[in-house]
Amino acid sequence: MRQGVTPTGRQLTKFMPWKGLGKMTDDELKAVWMYLKSQPKLETATK
Numbered sequence: 001m002r003q004g005v006t007p008t009g010r011q012l013t014k015f016m017p018w019k020g021l022g023k024m025t026d027d028e029l030k031a032v033w034m035y036l037k038s039q040p041k042l043e044t045a046t047k
């Protein structure tokens with residue numbers, strides 16, 4: 001979220017606004033992460 005690079009090392013395009021989103025504080029990013037983890041997995045999820 002801060003460098004615009006996925007765990008597999010792929011650089012995200014400018015269409016994912018990571019430069020702005022990456023300015024969130026650690027607590028804000030943690031809140032986003034906790035929310036996402038609290039959601040049920042989609043049937044179409046690949047991981």
Ligand code: HEM
Nearest residue numbers: 001006007010011012013014015016017018021032033036
């Ligand atoms: C807190 C909000 C957001 C989170 C946590 C988030 C997270 C992510 C992640 C993890 C990826 C990489 C997926 C992967 O290939 O592994 C991604 C890609 C992407 N996101 Fe977001 N995103 C957010 C908001 C947004 C917004 C607001 C937009 C557009 C207005 C956006 C547009 C995109 C696009 C277009 C990609 C694909 C970029 C590429 O493949 O180069 N995202 N996002």
